[in-house]
Amino acid sequence: MDSGDSEMVSRLTVTLAGSPVILSASPSALVVEQNGKLKAKYTWWNVLWAESYETRVTLSLIEYHKEASKLVSFTATVSEAERAAALLFTQYVMENAYKDTKPRRRLRIFVNPVGGKGKGTSIYLERVKPIFEAAHCGIDTTITERAHHALEITRDMPLNADCIVVLSGDGLLHEVINGLAERPDAEEALATMPLAPIPTGSANGTCVNLLGKIDGFDVAMACVNAIKGRPMKLDLCLVTQKSSRTWSFMSQAMGLMADVDLGTEHLRWMGDARFMVGFLRELWALKRCPVTMEIKVVAEDKEQMVQQWKSTRSSGERTRATNGVLGKPPSTSEWVTLDKPILYFYAGKMPYVARDLMQFPLSVPGDGTIDLAIQEVTSRWTLLKAIDGADRGQQIYIPSQRYYKVEAYRVTPLVDDANVSIDGEKYPCEPFEVQVRKGMANIMSPSGSFVTDFSGINEKWK
Ligand SMILES: Nc1ncnc2c1ncn2[C@@H]1O[C@H](COP(=O)(O)OP(=O)(O)OP(=O)(O)O)[C@@H](O)[C@H]1O
Structure with a gap:
C-alpha cells in the first residue's frame, strides 16, 4: 500500500x-506517472470505470482531444501484497468518477442510420457502444428502419430506462420528444426520461448547445454526457396547425433560413457545410418571406435583454427553470401584429442552431419564453457581413433584425408552398400558433446550462 488508510x-x-x-x-x-514523468491526466468527468479482480486492475477512461476524444481501456497488475490496496484504490476512483450520479445507467438508444453523412450505425458500433460497455451501462438499442420509427416506439415503450440516447441530428430528437408527448402519461414520460443526444447528424445543434462549439461534434464527450450528465429542464413549444399538434424543442422558421435548411437536405453528405452552400444560394435569391405574424411580446429591448441574460448567467441560475425574462411571468401581454416585410423569422429555444450560427444568444434553458428573431428586408451585403460573427451570436445586433422574447406567436402563410421548418423538419404550409410550455422535458447536460461564447458586446453593428 503506497499511502492512505484502510478506508x-x-x-x-x-x-x-x-x-x-x-x-x-x-x-x-486521475493522474498517471511513469519514470517520474506525467504520462496522462484524466479529469474525473472522463473516468468511466475502475475495478480490480485478484491482482488485475482495469481502468476505462476518455482521452480528451480537441478533434475527437477517444476511449482508452487498460488492465495492469499489482503484486499479491497490493491486492487489498488495489480494491480500495479502484473504489476510491469510482467514488470520484461518480460523485453526483449513479454508475451503470440503463440507456434506451435510438440510432438514425441515414442522418448526416449516413455513418450513424458504424459510429454506434465502433465508437459509442464500446464506451457504454466500458462504463457498464445497460443498453437496449434500435437502429431506426424508417422515418417515424422512433416516434412509434417511444409512444408505447416501457419507461424503464434512466435516459434516452439519440444518435442523429436534431430530427430524430424531434421524433422522440413527440413520441413521448403523445403518450397518455406524457408528463411523467417527459419528466423521467431525459434525452442525451450523440452527434451523428448534420447540424447537431442540440449537442453544440450542450457541449459547446468545440466539443459539440465530439461523439465520445456526448457519450460521457449520457453516462454522467444531469437532467436540465427544457421548455417545449406546442405548435398547433389545423390538422395537427406538434411539439418543438428547438426551432421553428420560415423564409430564407427555413429554405437554407430544408432546401439542402439532398446535400446531407456535406455535413454542416451544406448550410453555408444553402445560405449563399438563398442570399442570391433574396426572396421575401410570405407571411403575416402576430406575437405576444415579453421583452423586445435588445440591450435590456442582454443585461438580463448576463445577470441570469452570473447568478448561476442553471438547472432550474427561471421565472421568465425580466422577472415577469409570461401571460400578460396582448397580441401585436407585425406588418413590415421580412426575409425570415426564426424562433428558438436554444442558442445555437448549428456550429456556425448562434441564432438565439439570449436563450436560457427553461425561461418560459421563445426567442424570436425577425429579419426585416435588408441588403445582401448586410447579410453577407453578418456571416462573420454569426457563430458568436453577433447577428442579433443587425439593426434590421428584431429580437423578441415572446410567450406565443401566430403565423399565417400567404402562399401554400413555402417551407415551414419545425426543428429542421418540413411541416405543412398552413397557419400555425406556437405556445411555450415551461420545463416539460429534460435533457442531460454536463454543466446545467447551454455552453456559448456570446460576449454580450456589440462588436460591429453600431
Ligand atoms: N431509418 C430511417 N430512414 C429514413 N429516414 C429516417 C430514418 N430514421 C430517421 N429518419 C429521419 O431522418 C431525418 C433526418 O434526421 P437527423 O436530424 O438525424 O439528420 P440531419 O437532418 O442530417 O441532421 P440535423 O438535424 O442535425 O441537421 C429525420 O426526419 C428522421 O425522421
Whole structure:
C-alpha cells in the first residue's frame, strides 16, 4: 500500500507492459506517472470505470482531444501484497468518477442510420457502444428502419430506462420528444426520461448547445454526457396547425433560413457545410418571406435583454427553470401584429442552431419564453457581413433584425408552398400558433446550462 488508510487509498503502483506506473487520485483528476514523468491526466468527468479482480486492475477512461476524444481501456497488475490496496484504490476512483450520479445507467438508444453523412450505425458500433460497455451501462438499442420509427416506439415503450440516447441530428430528437408527448402519461414520460443526444447528424445543434462549439461534434464527450450528465429542464413549444399538434424543442422558421435548411437536405453528405452552400444560394435569391405574424411580446429591448441574460448567467441560475425574462411571468401581454416585410423569422429555444450560427444568444434553458428573431428586408451585403460573427451570436445586433422574447406567436402563410421548418423538419404550409410550455422535458447536460461564447458586446453593428 503506497499511502492512505484502510478506508481510502489514493495512490497505487501497478505494472503495465512490464514497467511500474503510478496511478494517483488528485482532487480534480486521475493522474498517471511513469519514470517520474506525467504520462496522462484524466479529469474525473472522463473516468468511466475502475475495478480490480485478484491482482488485475482495469481502468476505462476518455482521452480528451480537441478533434475527437477517444476511449482508452487498460488492465495492469499489482503484486499479491497490493491486492487489498488495489480494491480500495479502484473504489476510491469510482467514488470520484461518480460523485453526483449513479454508475451503470440503463440507456434506451435510438440510432438514425441515414442522418448526416449516413455513418450513424458504424459510429454506434465502433465508437459509442464500446464506451457504454466500458462504463457498464445497460443498453437496449434500435437502429431506426424508417422515418417515424422512433416516434412509434417511444409512444408505447416501457419507461424503464434512466435516459434516452439519440444518435442523429436534431430530427430524430424531434421524433422522440413527440413520441413521448403523445403518450397518455406524457408528463411523467417527459419528466423521467431525459434525452442525451450523440452527434451523428448534420447540424447537431442540440449537442453544440450542450457541449459547446468545440466539443459539440465530439461523439465520445456526448457519450460521457449520457453516462454522467444531469437532467436540465427544457421548455417545449406546442405548435398547433389545423390538422395537427406538434411539439418543438428547438426551432421553428420560415423564409430564407427555413429554405437554407430544408432546401439542402439532398446535400446531407456535406455535413454542416451544406448550410453555408444553402445560405449563399438563398442570399442570391433574396426572396421575401410570405407571411403575416402576430406575437405576444415579453421583452423586445435588445440591450435590456442582454443585461438580463448576463445577470441570469452570473447568478448561476442553471438547472432550474427561471421565472421568465425580466422577472415577469409570461401571460400578460396582448397580441401585436407585425406588418413590415421580412426575409425570415426564426424562433428558438436554444442558442445555437448549428456550429456556425448562434441564432438565439439570449436563450436560457427553461425561461418560459421563445426567442424570436425577425429579419426585416435588408441588403445582401448586410447579410453577407453578418456571416462573420454569426457563430458568436453577433447577428442579433443587425439593426434590421428584431429580437423578441415572446410567450406565443401566430403565423399565417400567404402562399401554400413555402417551407415551414419545425426543428429542421418540413411541416405543412398552413397557419400555425406556437405556445411555450415551461420545463416539460429534460435533457442531460454536463454543466446545467447551454455552453456559448456570446460576449454580450456589440462588436460591429453600431
Ligand atoms: N431509418 C430511417 N430512414 C429514413 N429516414 C429516417 C430514418 N430514421 C430517421 N429518419 C429521419 O431522418 C431525418 C433526418 O434526421 P437527423 O436530424 O438525424 O439528420 P440531419 O437532418 O442530417 O441532421 P440535423 O438535424 O442535425 O441537421 C429525420 O426526419 C428522421 O425522421
